[in-house]
Amino acid sequence: MKLQYFGHSACLLETEGTKLLFDPFLSGNSKCTVKPTDVQCDYILLTHGHDDHVGDTVAIANANDATVIANFELASYLNSKFGVKIEPMNIGGSITLPFGRVKFTLAFHGSSYPGEDGQALYMGMPAGILVTSGKRSFYHAGDTALFGDMRLIGDMNDIELAMLPIGDRFTMGPEDAVKATEFLRPRYVVPIHYNTFPLIEQNPEDFADGAAKLGVEVCIMESGDVMEF
Template identity: 25%
Template sequence: MPAPTLTHIGGPTLLIELDGWRLLTDPTFEAPGRRYHFGYGARARKVTGPALQPADLGTVDAVLLSHDQHADNLDDAGRAFLPAAGRVVTTASGARRLGGGTVGLLAGETTVLQAPGRPTLTITATPGRHGPTFIHQIVGEVIGFAITVDGSDATAVWISGDTVLYDGLRDAIDAMDVDVAVLHLGAVTFGVTGPVRFTLDTTEAVAVVDLLRPRVVVPVHYEGWSHFRENRDVFEPALVATGADVRWLTPGEATEVG
């Protein structure tokens, strides 16, 4: 299986180069300082800017967008970038909102990327839940992505998306053989919602790694915003204790995770 090259741009935004393909996750390119509204009184400020801008990226074959409704996963600059990508893949509801030929997937559904001289990639939507059950209808849909290269039964790269750990995700993890796992962390909470948490915390991240046992773990989306409650200082010792090969990428630096 080819080793992907990953470039962490900031937050959830990651450039994945895999066997000739160039994929971008959750594009966010705006400068720090702005406060964003997440609905129902929830707000957060962006405190760290991106390491790269769209002009630095070159050709992007597809954007894998875990969800479109929150600015820390798709800000205005990221939204403006979408037409430049060869394809945009996101949730079914997000595709209806974005239009323009966006591919919408429900968990378990697939789409393929094909081009002359390159292996076919199969993109499978994996389940996500952006918080507890009772708040799902308010927060909206989110998915992750499992990327498989033609000729391999294993998942080359899995991106968790913004999710907590729940039974649907456990079932999906049980069915996957993953080489590189990209985990959205941060333990997001908002003052207005009290203790309600919207992304993986340290305990859940460790449980995901223990269940999945990937070759490499790449943490993202744990810094750069005021609504993150756990950062690298908290996650790193816990993830190291799992025995996993954890790669903390330097923003803007292309890294082969072989």
């Protein structure tokens, strides 16, 4: 597997010759150095409906003829409103695709999308996303609080790399993310969803120091950074 990070929660995972784009908030992302027109992908996977995660989904999906994988409400909205191809899912469900298996896990957060009248439209439950390809699993936690069933996710999956939010206020902060790392037991962990806005400013080293004590390799990535695992 190969991972390229774009800042905030956006990343591109390559596995089995397939490119999976997660939460493509690129335009307006102060930490992103990549333009939406520069990104190529086969699938776009969305953890929830907030605009800093849906981001440039429609433009990128149309440019790449990519399929959007999202919870039922969000996927249905994007299909009916913008005509993108979809694979609707929901929490606890999984689907098998040519590159492997996608499963949606719990996440404790909100999920809405701005409507034309300025009112927030309900977009179903937020999710974490597990991708298993061959014997390796990748876990994108999305926006979430710490929750005890993360231990079950770690027990049931051999997670190679986990991406965990550390921004606090709207998600886990560094201390809770360390506990999540303990529960999940990944080989590598990448902190996400911090320093994009003033309200979620954090020092990632605070998280790295705690997670490293668990024997997990912490990778603090900048936009455009690539790692193979």
